[in-house]
Amino acid sequence: MRPVLEIKGLSVDYGVGEHSVRAVNTVDLTLNRGEVLGLAGESGSGKSTLAYGATRLLPPPGVVTGGSVLYHTDEGDTVDLLRMTDAELRAFRWSQVSIVFQGAMNSLNPVATVAAQLTDVIAEHRPKSSKAERLKRAAEMLTLVGIAQDRLESYPHQLSGGMRQRVMIAMALALEPRVVIMDEPTTALDVVMQRQIMKQLAKLKDQLGFSVIFITHDLSLLVEFSDRIAIMYGGRIVEQAPAMDLYDKSLHPYSDGLLHSFPALRGPRRELAGIPGSPPDLRDMPVGCAFQPRCPKAFDPCGVSPPPLVRPASAPERTVACYLHPSA
Amino acid sequence: MRYFLRRLGFYLFTLWAAITINFFIPRMIPGNAVDSLLAQRRGEVDSQAVQSLNILFGLDKHQSLASQYWHYLVQLSHGDLGISFGNFPEPVTTVLGSALPWTLGLIGTTTILAFLIGTGLGVFAGWKRGTWVDGLLPATSFLSSIPYFWLGLICVAWLASPLGLPTSGGYTVGNVPGWNIAGDILNHMILPALTIIVTSIGGWLLSMRNMMVTVTAEDYITVAHAKGLSGTRVMTKYAARNALLPSVSGFGMALGLVVGGTFLVEQVFSLPGVGLQLINAISGHDYPLIQGVFLVVTVAVLAANFLADLAYMALDPRTRKEG
Amino acid sequence: MSQPIVVSPQPTAAVATGRARIRFRIPSTKVSIGLAILLLFTLVAFFGDALAPFDPSKRSNDILQSPSAKHWFGTTHLGQDIFSQILVGTRSVMFVGFFAGILATVIAVIVGVTSGYLSGFLGDSVSTLSNVFIVIPALPLIVIVTNVIPNSGDWAIALVIGCTSWAWGSRLLRAQTLSLRNRDFVQAAKANGESTWRIVTVEILPNLTAIIASSFIGTVMFAVMTEIALAYVGVSGISEWNWGEVLFWAQGQQALAIGAWWWFVPAGLCIALLGTALALVNFGIDEIVNPRLRGGGKAVVRTADGRKTRMRIGFTPVLTPRADIAESGGR
Amino acid sequence: GCGSSKSKSGGASTGGGKTVLNVGMPDGATLPANNNPYLDSSFAKKLGYTWLIWEPLAMQDEAKPDQDPAPWLATKWSWSPDYSQVTLTVRDGVKWSDGTPLTADDVAYSFQIQKDHKEVDYYSLAIKGVTTSGNQVTVSFDGSQYVNRTKILSTQVINKKQWSAMADPSKDTVANPIGTGPYTIKTTTPSTVTVSARSDYWGTAPKVKTINFTTYSSNDTMGAALTSGAAEWSYYFMSDAKSTFVAKDPAHYKLYFPAQLSADGLWFNTTKKPYDNPHLRRAMSMVINRDDIFNQGEAGYFKPEIANVTGIPTPQGEPYIAAQFKNISPVTGVAAAKKELTDNGFTYSGTTLVDPTGKPVTMTLTDPADWNDYQTDLAIIKDNLASIGINATVDKANDDAWFDNIAKGNFDAALHWTNSGTTPYDMYDQIMDSAGLEPLGTAATGDFGRYKNPAADAALKAYSNATDDAGRKAAMDNLEQLFVQEMPMIPTSAGNLGAEYSTKNWSGWPSADNAYEAPQPTRWGMEDIVLHLTPSS
Amino acid sequence: MTALDHEVVLEAEALTKHFPVRARGRAALSRVPKVVHAVDDVSLSLRKGRVTALVGESGSGKSTVARLLAQLYPRTGGDIRIDGVSTAVKGGRQFKAYARRVQLIFQDPFASLNPVHTVRHHLTRALKIHGRYEGEQSLTELLGRVQLTPASLYLDKYPHELSGGQRQRVSIARALAADPEALLADEPVSMLDVSIRLGVLNLLADLKNRLNLAVLYITHDIASARYFADETLVMYAGRMVEGGDSETVTQRPAHPYTHLLVHSAPDPERVRGATEPIDEEDSGEPPSLIDPPSGCRFHPRCPKAMEVCRVRVPERTLVGDAPDHWVACWLFGDEGGENETTALVGKAGDVGEVAEDGDDAELEPMTTVAGLETTSAEPEAPELEGAEP
Ligand SMILES: Nc1ncnc2c1ncn2[C@@H]1O[C@H](COP(=O)(O)OP(=O)(O)OP(=O)(O)O)[C@@H](O)[C@H]1O
């Protein structure tokens, strides 16, 4: 497993100076080639911030305050996204890493046709391509995500939510990037549509071999579709493990709480536990482990300093940030 | 179709209402055409002339206002705007015909130019928000707050002779019209055009800038950046294209008001345009001409609105017919 | 495992200060400058008579003098002090501007918001009314109407300007109200049981503040310009001094042709200055009324490689790690 | 200046001999030129070239109304004793510009058309009948035309053939006018009409071969043209004439504004309290500074100052001024004025004048906004009145509203002119004759102040009915006495005719030294002036 | 206890809502005005102390039903009864009285909070309208109910300063402020993470139990409907297609659409192979509501469509595996379509049978149902922590 994207020690703040808050705190995250990495966690735990911060698409007042985001090209070179100039970034974006934003309606330019928006990104990154080639590619991409080609001349408002979402996916894949980041791409859709899209994505991933960072609240979806899951809490990654392993046995009390909070559609009715207490205030983070005030298993060291993300002795293929699971 | 008919009905109603108001309001001014002719000539017209003038202008027959109104509507329906008192016996259409080209030529052109330049700069200023460009905004506001007639007079007094430019709009008086008149007219238009453009760019600039700032916060702009598109492309195709929409109807209004809105420019630059005619007509109780000008203005505003509607539809696919 | 609903009482002080910071944030330099100029003009409007060194109508033997220590803006062909005329004339300008601005804005809000919020015949006819008013050329109409009212003072001028210049603002407001009317938060207020007038005044109106404010400022400027243009062409009331009146005299006496620039220039500059001040305040209004645009903090930051860059969409700046966060090295 | 460098084309000299004269008026008309002599709105009349095409029967110097007119197209005229009929002898050898000779029929038709078409009967002459015999034309009228003698003789003679073919003489633009005058129209542009001299003119051939009549869109452009020399003859009020016009070329740029026997002054609504009080009016007159009005308001040249308490312009009216008023200035100062007031029931509360009923004296002075001179005059008057505690405000009215208000007596006080005439009678008549009095609210043509005084009426009647100079003198003295005592209107300036002109290219202009004609380019004397012009050396 | 033990608070019968569409261009020439058939012939009743879930695809009219019930839209047809009394209120006092009894939580928390007002304003107003404001205390209590604690942290925030989940909870708090009898919750938890979601749902359940609240719970999350709703209704393209006890509907769906829905829902167990993978390749596009399909609206996408489905609108039929389980599908039609269907497809009878015994392995959709049934032997009352008063 070779990593394609390595986020190291990334910190992202909103605002600078006195009133800034740290929404993402020294996060380490590795995305391997051909893998779907699920990112789940509490609302406001910094999932979106992490995704946009790493690609430097965070709107003001967001600023990246440290770390590095290393991208390993197929050729074996390594570049740091955080050190790129604007021009480099422009060339890099979409051709290597593309993003599907949360709201598809708002992601599409309302006054341009689907074709125009699909082709302009190709034109930008492949200036040598001819117009006909671009159109052909755009049509191909639409077919790939299951939209009829005659929709090329449609405007975004003429498409349903699901179609728009798929247009965005088609656009994200148009340049065959190595990494696709998706931020809650299906939250607003019904499950039928959601499944259609997810299956399409899985299929495309197998065909094209890109890697996906998939952000969602829907743990069931993640368990079903992702290879690995990372759980965020209070601006940090608290646990990272292969999907099934996590589902079977989570190490971090927060992940555990999450997994005991969602109802299952099938199978016997489980007892839903939930997590007592309320999310931390970013302005006033608890000293030590952010989850400690809500943690049923909190003990002395938790209140002192935040636990580092380590490979626990018990399960070396996963990482967890909890004093209950000290490093090997 | 229903929608279309409704629209049409709306335009017709507005037209009728405006015509009616335009008919009655001038008649509220005390005095009449003959009185004002006498007043204007300040004693030069013999008081004995009053009677012949009354007959001349048809003011001797004491028609009721209602029948005058009816008469006016009937006349209008034949496309006849009547005869101008002040330019007796020229028909109003002739007077307007000679005045309109000046107004449209100068003010129409400068309105369009100012819109284009102002909007273009506004796109830039909005895009570069937070940079040194913001520092230019107060200067822009300052320029746009200058009364244009004042600036016009200053230009006439201080710029014209150093630049060797004529001070009046229009053309060199006494010139025999010939093919070279175009150049002469252009030369005369430099100062007025400059004045109008300088004072009206600012408004467009500021409103476009605000729209740009709003639009750049939209998700699709971030997406466009994420797509790695060049800055220029994001600015024009994504941001400006969307930010332009609200300006379109404003521009339509401005175009419509070209005809009636700027008599002071015409006065300052002695441009024989519609605005000047209107002011002369008002002070001369030239009802037919006042009504004629108002009619032209009304039609122009409605037409410009209509065009703006069309342009808006063309620019914003969301308002177009659903597939 | 039970999941009680936790109500944990906590001190509120810290939050309250945070809030105060937002609400009473010192406006930007632009806005402060604008406000300062406006304040100055307002003061002059109130105390111009007292401040004026001379009676503005009083003639003297200093005929057509250029600016001097005695006559800051020089004198007229009648030996009147132009500085005093400008000072005394400020009141009329400010009065007409603001009175007409307020009047037009009130009418625009009433007409625009009701026609936007009410559907059906009433709404339609009210909006048609404003469309008719848009079509009628305002300035000539004002010329006509002021002719009808003889001996019109500032009140009359302001009334006429106010009553003829509301249509544009009302149209903007109507369009905006139409789009707000069906927004969920209005529906939600309704579903909550709010009364109609409260929905209009408390839920809808505050969302229109930016438009109302900028249309108010636009109308004030329009009213000022109109008053001055009217005075300049001689359509004005009783000879209270105002800046247009000064221009009227200057133009009547060919001030620029005879080289008496001091007679002509100050009034124009004052108008432009007032307009600039209003525009500067307008820049800030968005920030003040729209909580979304508040804050934002610094626009320019220093990046990790020491360059200064501004915060912009699409290219998040990368800063050096904050020194005060101890654990930032913890990777 | 307007069209400065380029517009010299129409300018003065072409080669050695000067042939072109440039006349301009600030009328702002830009239309297909209308040459109709009966329309005030026509180019011909606004610019004045109508007089060069259609000539009058006799030439009257308007500045000297008491003089007899000079024969022109009529060589002789004789009035019936009751002035209800005139017999004209038509000049022989006059050719129309189409080559046909002028006949008595043409002259007769010039009157007939006024009878047939009331809309061209400019002076409402009430023509009863026109007959011709040989080269004589007899026109008869309803009633005496004594006062209209000059107007009748100034009738322009038109070509019967041309005019009788017209459907409606008041609406025709007379595109190709046929006239007897020394010039014919050469070219027409929207702003300029060029006329050129005829070779077959009946009189002496004019030296000026070509005249450009140009309409300027505003006073500003007109002024610019005058100062640049692009225009050489005009008439309008230049507020800065001395500094911007004359000073540019004092040797050549001239102003000549001869006074008429008429007075401009402050009219009062004498029905309104307290303006009905003659003491108040007298006191006001005592402090109004005519000197300032002339020098600052009238730019030191336009309407000459009235320096005599009787309101009669001097020196023109000098002979008519009664002995006791000779050299008596109306201005006697603040102290005298205050005394006049306080002696007659007025009091002061602080500096404010309070009328006998206890109300502070205020007044609104109104005149149209665009009459710059009057506006300045009013500002001066306002300031002067403040010195005796009267708080006056100036209302800049719109022209028409003002005219209407004056005629209907709806005003406090306003600057206005009077009629002019051969003697001060016309002036006094308009001010004081209650025959012209209309009730408030009804438009009047004279006695705007609604002044009514049986003594004045009697004196006016005595003057007009007087049979000898002595009687006239007595009546006039009486009138002056009454006027000075009552001061129903406060005279400030004399009425005038006038012109701005340049002697650079052409000389022979009327001037104070050579006052042969009223100099205004739009009045009928202009033909006479054009014929007098010779190239400057 | 059965549904009938609970008193009906709010009831809709044959509710219909058509939105006129503004026709443009050529379409505008046609005489027939176009409408969106957003809701057609929908009947449901909300009972005291019961949660009724409404599931269905996007755009099937769920929100419209909620808004109709809240009287925010005038209805095109049908009737709404509150306590058995038919009501149609437009505004004024009447509306306020109605709003006090029936409250709606809007679907979109971004749009349903006024951006210029703080949380404090929203809640204070909601309390004051119904005369329940008793100072800061009531605000704190309200926020506490939706776990926005400490209240002081949120009271003075503007909506844009809150995360989606936080906003959603403010909306809920606002609706609760009226202390209604019926709560219409339109996807109240869609933006919350699972732990908070659970908290909110528990809250609703608690209110239901303690205050005897009638709740309409609109959701995409079928699993949560299973856990929290007593009854589940399924909508498709403006029509109600199935309804019944939640456990039954989610575990043994009868209607082909419900089946599709339930099986599209993500399920971790699937990966484990506990359930068979489903591979309907493309389940098709949702139908146009302007020109809805004739007959059964699902027929163009239905794998088991029969001729009758194209022609006639199926009626509600009791399925019979559980007391109140009904479905509107010709597969279960006993009369009406039977002759034709039998003739045409020859399966209808079987299907009917299948549905009745719930045990026929031939029919693919039903197998799954059967399979599921085995795992979840008995529907039991949802175990909700804190549900006991
Ligand atoms: N402009 C901002 N200023 C200050 N804080 C912000 C801003 N935007 C977001 N935050 C805070 O940053 C934190 C992380 O937000 P983010 O959007 O990354 O969360 P998330 O994990 O994506 O949550 P969700 O699942 O609700 O989308 C939140 O607590 C949020 O309140």
Ligand SMILES: Nc1ncnc2c1ncn2[C@@H]1O[C@H](COP(=O)(O)OP(=O)(O)OP(=O)(O)O)[C@@H](O)[C@H]1O
């Ligand atoms: N005001 C409206 N005017 C016209 N059509 C409308 C209106 N509101 C809703 N619709 C249409 O009615 C149908 C039902 O919409 P509704 O919002 O009720 O769906 P929903 O089931 O709530 O969907 P979702 O799950 O996406 O929220 C949709 O096709 C929608 O486009």
Ligand SMILES: [Mg+2]
């Ligand atoms: Mg997020």
Ligand SMILES: [Mg+2]
């Ligand atoms: Mg919905």
